[in-house]
Amino acid sequence: MALVSSFRDSLLSAGPCGALIARRDWSQGTPGSLEGWSASLRAATLLVLRSPVAMVLLWGEEGVMLYNDAYARMARGRHPDAMGTPVRRAWPEAVEFNDHVMRTGLAGDTLSFRDRPFTLYRDGVAERVWLNLDYSPVIDDDGRPGGVLCVLAEMTDQVAAQTALADSETHFRLMVDAVPQIIWIADADGRMEFLNRRFSDYTGAPFESLTPAEIAAAHIHPDDAAHVVASFQAARDSGGVHKCQHRIRSASGEYRWFLDRAHPYRDPASGRIVRWFGSSVDIHDRKLAEDQLHALNMTLEQRVAERTAERNMLATMVENTDIMVMAVDMKFDILGLNLANANEFERVFGVRPKTGDNMLDLLADRPGLREEVRAGWMRGMQGEHVSFVDEFGDPDRTRRSYSISFHPLFDEEGRQVGVYQFVADVTERLxxxxxxxxxxxxxxxxxxxxxxxxxxxxxxxxxxxxxxxxxxxxxxxxxxxxxxxxxxxxxxxxxxxxxxxxxLVQRLLAFARRQPLQLIAVDLAELVAGMGELVASTTGPQIAVEVDVEPGLPPADADPNQLEMALLNLAVNARDAMAEGGRLRIALRQQRVGAELGLPVAEGDYIRLSVTDTGAGMDAATLARAVEPFFSTKGVGKGTGLGLSMVHGLALQLGGALAIDSEPGQGTEVALFLPVSGLARHEGVADIPCAGPTRRSGRALLVDDEELVRHTTADMLADLGYDVVEAASGEEAIALLDEGVAFDLLVTDHLMPGLSGTELARLVQARRPGVAILLVSGYAETDGVAPSLARLTKPFRKRELAERLAQVTAAAESLITV
Structure with missing residues (x-):
């Protein structure tokens, strides 16, 4: 009976789920009254209850569920009814899956699933979730499997993030592939990293990672290849823009002229060029036209005075070109124009010109367009060559962009008698x-x-x-x-x-979305009300604080501590924006978010927490940089520039969004959108208080590659009563293990050169099963870390170290004694 009483006391001290198991009448059905529980069942139950990660023990043929507090939070509405219920009845939507698990586990085999999709009804509503699951048989006292142990982690947010990233990359590819020119990205040496679909459509060749010399040999005209390579090398040497014209072979073997233009992208920290963003624009038709125009420019004045046959030949050349050509005298009388010009003039201005017409008289009934045309031609009547790009057309119709070139027209005595013009439509190119x-x-x-x-x-x-x-x-x-x-x-x-x-480091981690969060269903109305006095004392007597809460709001999924810090940051920013005093308003509303708001969140119901001030406001340039880390308008020593970036990072990490609306002199509104948790609030269970630091005895193996961190931690351990053995690396710790050095506790850093703390912990667990292990990490990095491995985040005080050690050593001792 003493053993049963001790076991019952252990259950009562193992959190809310442990207390629920201890107080339940188990005499009817599996696994029977507590007095009859086997040693193996008791040990496995305590292991589950003391684990910080979600674990459930499925006992007996029916798979009766015994789980911990972390699993209860994951099960949400299914808790507490699921406790002591056969898994088939607790999760009817996953009957076949759980039947397979029980058959496999009770046969002595293991199962492991990664990103396994399920449709679950945790709050009475179907939701799609993804889980990581590991199942292992639990051997009973008779040597046969008596149940199945499951360790699980919900991966829904990670899968959603990966899907969103893939969608973003797809959208970028679709957008770039829609551009009617060749778009490319190259590394610092010019080796191709990306080419859009236009390249393959034109050349008929698939994308390959080629150097500039290889591209020139494979696709560029032999006469242009050396020029292209030299031009790009010159841009690399100077760090300027790469620009050159050359011919590229099409899939049919034809060569067309292209204009290459590439800008370097530099590493913000070092200034070194790390990438080139470029385009290759098809200028074949324009180049041919320019060549024609060049020949025409060289001969137009001479041919005006030549024989009629030569005039006819010139007229034929001008008439057949796609470039729009027109010549007028100094009074705007038309001396000549080609068909392309007449057609475009009629399309743009609604009237068809001919030789002999006065161009301004044609537009007499449309004074606005008349003045626009006159001003353009006057630029060409100054006696010099003039080129520019401008828009023309009826405001009620589509205005298009044109590349315009004016050249003075002289008679045989050198007097200017008019102007001739060349025009090309460049709308699509621009x-x-x-x-x-x-x-x-x-x-x-x-x-x-x-x-x-x-x-x-x-x-x-x-x-x-x-x-x-x-x-x-x-x-x-x-x-x-x-x-x-x-x-x-x-x-x-x-x-x-x-x-x-x-x-400050916590804020940095919040911006980087690497802070550890404890998500629960939070009553935001209660949270805001509880912070009223703190916000009022922070803002001061010159600022009136108003709170407007919509009644009956559902809870939101959030970390209350981080959310309180975010609200306080917003209140401080609002206070600083109202130097002469003003009004600060905190409002809570439930809002349906759709695509029309343009927020980077899934469509659904959200709680909108807004903080509005009547301060100085922000202009467009400041608003565009508001959430950048370390950007501040408060001056040196008056702010870290991390407040808004921390709130923005927290919103994204919680699956929500941040929106800012501000105008100079009109104040600022910052709105935080948080996903609704459910129809009713999830009542949290208070944590059982942890005892203060106590002195212990035993030997601790301390492993950390940072010497100062190792020495400080060693002093703390020694102060707590441990005999400390230090190692500067995982490899050095393994050498001590091989030498037979005895120790009761392993405290190891996670990220170290060579053997990591996680790998070291696995080796120690395999060779010294009874040793308590604590993993220490500089931030919330959990990749490759076993869910059951106890962790402590740097920096920490002696009390925090002692409390964590009390938990891990107690867990290890209970497994040994039971």
């Missing part, structure tokens, strides 16, 4: 160049934000490594009370500064 520019700008912005996110996450990791010995040492100095009152005051000030640095 439109294609604009589309290309937009695509390049979008790609550059996406790469910029991705690079900043990666940089920020890495900086935060390094800062956490730097802060760990600082925070730990100051904590030890404070608790030991070293020095006098002045020394303790200095230590307290340094500890406060370290805590501010710790919060």
């Amino acid at each position: 439109r294609g160049e604009a589309q290309l520019a937009e695509a390049q700008a979008a790609l550059r912005q996406a790469q910029k934000m991705e690079a900043m996110g990666q940089l920020t996450g890495g900086v935060a990791h390094d800062f956490n490594n730097l802060l760990t010995p600082i925070v730990g040492t100051l904590d030890l100095l404070q608790h030991k009370g070293l020095g006098g009152e002045r020394e303790q005051r200095l230590i307290a000030g340094a500890a406060q500064s370290a805590e501010r640095a710790r919060l």
